[in-house]
Amino acid sequence: MRLAVVQRITGLLMIIFSVTMLPPMAVSLYFHDGALHAFQQGFGITLMTGFIIWFPARKHTEELRLRDGFLIVAAFWFGLGSVGALPFLFMEAPSMSLTDAMFESMSGLTTTGATVLTGLDYLPQSLLFYRQQLQWLGGMGIVVLAVAVLPMLGVGGMQLYRAEIAGPVKDTKLTPRITETAKALWYIYLGLTIACGAAYYYAGMNLFDAICHSFSTVAIGGFSTHDASIGFFDSRLINSIATVFMFIAGINFSLHFLAIRSGKLSNYLADSEFRTYASGLAGLSIAVVAYLYLAGEYSSIEATVSEGLFQAVSIATTTGFTTTDYSAWPGALPVVLIFASFVGGCAGSTGGGIKVMRVLLLYRQGVREIKRLVHPNAEVPVKLGGQTVSPRVIESVWGFFAVYVVVFAIMMMILLADGIDQVTAFSAIAASLNNLGPGLGDVATGFGSLSNLSKWVCVIAMLLGRLEIFTVLVLVSRTFWRD
Amino acid sequence: MNILILGAGQVGSNVAYQLAREEANQVTIVDINPSALRELQDRLDVRTVIGHAAYPEVLDRAGANKADMIIALTDSDELNMVACQIAYTLFDTPTKIARVRAPEYINAPNLFQQENMPVDVVISPEQLVTENIEQLIHYPGAFQVLEFADGKVRLVGVRAHEGGLLVGQQIRALTDHLPNVEARVAAIYRNGYPINPDGDTMVKQDDEVFFIAARKDIRVVMSEMRKLEDPVRKVVIAGGGNIGYRLAAALESTNQVKIIERSKERAQYLSEMLTRTIVLNGDAADEALMLEENVDSADIFVAITNAEEANILSSMLAKRLGCKKVMALINRPSYAELVESGNIDVAISPQQVTIGSLLAHVRKGDVVKVHALRRGRAEAIEAIAHGQPGRSKVVGKAIEAVKLPPGTSISAIVRGDKVMQAHHDTIVEENDHVILFMTDRRHIDEVERLFQAGR
Numbered sequence: 001m002r003l004a005v006v007q008r009i010t011g012l013l014m015i016i017f018s019v020t021m022l023p024p025m026a027v028s029l030y031f032h033d034g035a036l037h038a039f040q041q042g043f044g045i046t047l048m049t050g051f052i053i054w055f056p057a058r059k060h061t062e063e064l065r066l067r068d069g070f071l072i073v074a075a076f077w078f079g080l081g082s083v084g085a086l087p088f089l090f091m092e093a094p095s096m097s098l099t100d101a102m103f104e105s106m107s108g109l110t111t112t113g114a115t116v117l118t119g120l121d122y123l124p125q126s127l128l129f130y131r132q133q134l135q136w137l138g139g140m141g142i143v144v145l146a147v148a149v150l151p152m153l154g155v156g157g158m159q160l161y162r163a164e165i166a167g168p169v170k171d172t173k174l175t176p177r178i179t180e181t182a183k184a185l186w187y188i189y190l191g192l193t194i195a196c197g198a199a200y201y202y203a204g205m206n207l208f209d210a211i212c213h214s215f216s217t218v219a220i221g222g223f224s225t226h227d228a229s230i231g232f233f234d235s236r237l238i239n240s241i242a243t244v245f246m247f248i249a250g251i252n253f254s255l256h257f258l259a260i261r262s263g264k265l266s267n268y269l270a271d272s273e274f275r276t277y278a279s280g281l282a283g284l285s286i287a288v289v290a291y292l293y294l295a296g297e298y299s300s301i302e303a304t305v306s307e308g309l310f311q312a313v314s315i316a317t318t319t320g321f322t323t324t325d326y327s328a329w330p331g332a333l334p335v336v337l338i339f340a341s342f343v344g345g346c347a348g349s350t351g352g353g354i355k356v357m358r359v360l361l362l363y364r365q366g367v368r369e370i371k372r373l374v375h376p377n378a379e380v381p382v383k384l385g386g387q388t389v390s391p392r393v394i395e396s397v398w399g400f401f402a403v404y405v406v407v408f409a410i411m412m413m414i415l416l417a418d419g420i421d422q423v424t425a426f427s428a429i430a431a432s433l434n435n436l437g438p439g440l441g442d443v444a445t446g447f448g449s450l451s452n453l454s455k456w457v458c459v460i461a462m463l464l465g466r467l468e469i470f471t472v473l474v475l476v477s478r479t480f481w482r483d
Numbered sequence: 484m485n486i487l488i489l490g491a492g493q494v495g496s497n498v499a500y501q502l503a504r505e506e507a508n509q510v511t512i513v514d515i516n517p518s519a520l521r522e523l524q525d526r527l528d529v530r531t532v533i534g535h536a537a538y539p540e541v542l543d544r545a546g547a548n549k550a551d552m553i554i555a556l557t558d559s560d561e562l563n564m565v566a567c568q569i570a571y572t573l574f575d576t577p578t579k580i581a582r583v584r585a586p587e588y589i590n591a592p593n594l595f596q597q598e599n600m601p602v603d604v605v606i607s608p609e610q611l612v613t614e615n616i617e618q619l620i621h622y623p624g625a626f627q628v629l630e631f632a633d634g635k636v637r638l639v640g641v642r643a644h645e646g647g648l649l650v651g652q653q654i655r656a657l658t659d660h661l662p663n664v665e666a667r668v669a670a671i672y673r674n675g676y677p678i679n680p681d682g683d684t685m686v687k688q689d690d691e692v693f694f695i696a697a698r699k700d701i702r703v704v705m706s707e708m709r710k711l712e713d714p715v716r717k718v719v720i721a722g723g724g725n726i727g728y729r730l731a732a733a734l735e736s737t738n739q740v741k742i743i744e745r746s747k748e749r750a751q752y753l754s755e756m757l758t759r760t761i762v763l764n765g766d767a768a769d770e771a772l773m774l775e776e777n778v779d780s781a782d783i784f785v786a787i788t789n790a791e792e793a794n795i796l797s798s799m800l801a802k803r804l805g806c807k808k809v810m811a812l813i814n815r816p817s818y819a820e821l822v823e824s825g826n827i828d829v830a831i832s833p834q835q836v837t838i839g840s841l842l843a844h845v846r847k848g849d850v851v852k853v854h855a856l857r858r859g860r861a862e863a864i865e866a867i868a869h870g871q872p873g874r875s876k877v878v879g880k881a882i883e884a885v886k887l888p889p890g891t892s893i894s895a896i897v898r899g900d901k902v903m904q905a906h907h908d909t910i911v912e913e914n915d916h917v918i919l920f921m922t923d924r925r926h927i928d929e930v931e932r933l934f935q936a937g938r
Contacts, residue, residue, distance in 0.1 A: 066525065158525075176485075176503075176529055177528055178528050
């Protein structure tokens, strides 16, 4: 462990992050919303903090090792969540406590989309923009962005990339240079965002809303500039645009890259994770729409399809946009949707949850066990797209799943001990750990009613969910710190 | 440059390391062994592809259609050649380099031509290493002998020693000592660090001096640096592999050669193939055998078995027994650095030798020859100057007016058949071969820019 190197890179990343406070300043100046000072102070403090961290260690330019990557990514995300909270803290209206500011900031960065704020429609535009921008930066990964723009990281870039990118197999590079891979991912991300924003604009959103919502759609975040979320616009066209872009953003970005490079859409269909993802979403949507129709929740069939489809995709990809209070839907639907969010998006997408790839591997592993019971002597490899998956990957998937369940259980019990009812506690942790956003019960619209302790538990759950637990968990293991 | 390397073995991974650390190169490595690739991925910023190196589907996945160069370095000659053939036929890869070991292929006339076997460059590390050792034996006292301009000029590395006429004097005294010889000190390393030599620099004992001179003058210049050693007569080679065999075959007509080989069958085979060499079956680290065969009075002991640890130990043993000079083949740069300052006179690095011959093809501008030095930290380059005076950054300029990056110097110029030493007022002409020495290869792109055709 070479702390000086970690210190240098973390400081540098923070200096870079301070730049992201500039666009909200511009927004503030444009709208004259009186929130300028909050961002000025935030910018100043972030820049200074970064500089103070970086300066003493600036000469340590050694290559990063595997362990350093974990530490940097975890330290940076935590540090970023903290300095990201500064503008919320410096704002007079709404005046937010430290806990609330931290919650909002972390919820933004991890693309969770849970909020403690109410009355969004009356908040300064710059603050609204800032929240959306946080989600956008966190979506593809701020560290991946840093790898894309910092050429000097070298192999270290790979260590950072690996600690941040989601999914069970992290060694697949799209291009020989990690910088180029990171750049390619961000270009695709940027392209999708622009396309999404343009589509929203033409569907009738004003420019500000279109940009803001494109940020949180492509990032699979779920923040909105309105309390009623996407439901504010009450437009089927906007609902369907959002549905399409949430679906696209939930696909592995490597697939987008390969499709763009080869110009063939058949790439998608050849990928078994994509097929599972698409058919799973389709099945879920049909089930939700049929259930709603049979229960007679909406008067017209168009409304049923529009609402059902939108809500199913929004929750299952872990975006968390709402057009309606789905927690009030009949029967099993709310819980079914929450469970769908455990699966989440594909590996290497901006979505949260356990990831389709892992669930698929777990399922195949289950099938293998059954086959083995019937044919005890059979060689039954687990295959994905015709290729045998190495036992090492399966093991890591099992490990991840086990830890996910344990972490979930522990956090839920803390919330229960904090005096929260079961439905709320369950859904609050599910919504945080899966980076979903809205839950059920008391947290269906916002997390404002929770106690400070519960909020902090949720903050940690969000960070664990975004960094896929292990990146954070290795830091509290004794093996990591032992030389 | 987009480079595709086939085979992540010892040579392959080292080449990948050397190439990937240059910002401009994008390296992809193909191998069939996932664990070798995983290890590489951890150390280097390269892309890895698992698969059989010659299968079209694998090459396609590795991006062969966009590759500027394919370097086939797997263990199998045949696989390497077929991979180049496929890259040529299906992907139209511009530069194809293959490692081919068997002399039967290399010596076949017209084999490696576009219409037959489309391999642009054939490299044989064994052959390169053999030649390298031969040169070193030819100039006892030198630890590095490198050829430029088809052998007209050589760059020689020697450790300055008491008894050399120039030791303890300023470099400018060289011209007084040898008025008719054109020689130039290209670089001096003192305690492992380069110092920028000029006329006033004093040559001290134990300095590593690199000088450049025409072939015929090398021995006289060497005598300036250390007391000249007698020509080598008795050579003992430990290890009868490919290199050992080639070396013995090359030396046996002029020297007394003994070769120690462990395997009985291989020893028998060697004895049938070689005429005057004495082939001994036994362990190279067996003290009794070494004494019996008079290793103590040998001029040179060369340890070139496959196991580098054994090479180090057996050559140290030979040295202790009283052998005048010992060389060991060592792959790992860290080992080489450890031993070269100690008991072993020369550490031969096959990778350093191989990488040089590859680098010449990677470099932009008209670069003919590249030699990697000092474990790849320094580099000696031969480049051809092109362009019109006034437009080129080199042609038509006096050497002192050429803007060289720090640590870089022009050591010599070869014009036609003439070797000219680089004086500060020598004007570079078109088609001159310029020989440069770089103590810090990180500035390589600036040198490349100088020699890119006059724009």
